[in-house]
Amino acid sequence: MSLVKYKKKRNFNSTPEPAGEIKKNSASLSFVVQRHKASRLHYDLRLEMDGVLKSWAVPKGPSMNPADKRLAMMVEDHPYSYKDFKGIIPSGYGAGIVEIWDKGTYTGIDDPGKNGIEKYLKAGLKAGNLKFTLKGKKLKGEFALVKIKGNQENAWLLIKHRDAFATDDAYDSEKETPASSPINKWLKENDTSKKKAR
Numbered sequence: 294m295s296l297v298k299y300k301k302k303r304n305f306n307s308t309p310e311p312a313g314e315i316k317k318n319s320a321s322l323s324f325v326v327q328r329h330k331a332s333r334l335h336y337d338l339r340l341e342m343d344g345v346l347k348s349w350a351v352p353k354g355p356s357m358n359p360a361d362k363r364l365a366m367m368v369e370d371h372p373y374s375y376k377d378f379k380g381i382i383p384s385g386y387g388a389g390i391v392e393i394w395d396k397g398t399y400t401g402i403d404d405p406g407k408n409g410i411e412k413y414l415k416a417g418l419k420a421g422n423l424k425f426t427l428k429g430k431k432l433k434g435e436f437a438l439v440k441i442k443g444n445q446e447n448a449w450l451l452i453k454h455r456d457a458f459a460t461d462d463a464y465d466s467e468k469e470t471p472a473s474s475p476i477n478k479w480l481k482e483n484d485t486s487k488k489k490a491r
């Protein structure tokens with residue numbers, strides 16, 4: 294686990310994102326889903342593992358419907374403190390605005406128990422099949438991240454398991470986002486298309 298790639302991509306003199314450090318020994322593992330308007334609007338799922346946040350960009354956002362298989366592109370590890378980051382990235386890599394869409398804690402499914410959890414998760418990561426339970430406000434219950442076999446190196450699928458929290462109704466993460474969210478406000482204020490039309 295290393296933050297070399299993360300640090301290489303960013304200029305911490307110009308971005309408010311945390312430079313961050315690797316964190317050790319937490320009582321429970323955190324997850325966050327950030328909604329990020331960069332060149333495109335997308336979601337970033339981050340799971341704490343070994344003192345950093347393993348990270349996937351999910352273009353369509355997560356779903357609570359087990360029929361959906363949401364593409365999740367694995368990106369560079371982010372520092373643990375990134376789980377609290379929200380705000381404007383003024384220029385450079387990922388320029389745009391970030392808000393926290395959901396957060397909470399998570400555990401592994403078939404968790405081997407005390408001290409075994411991160412070993413179990415790392416084995417799942419390596420095998421390209423990571424099963425976990427999210428305890429968030431919006432995302433709850435069992436999920437899997439499954440690596441797509443083939444030539445796309447970092448492509449995974451995020452899939453909801455069928456459980457008491459799953460839904461068979463169409464799920465759109467955008468509809469789960471309040472109209473008053475910081476990004477939606479920002480988009481309204483920075484919508485140049487109307488001004489140009491005049």
Ligand code: MN
Pocket residue numbers: 329331335336337350387
């Ligand atoms: Mn992002």
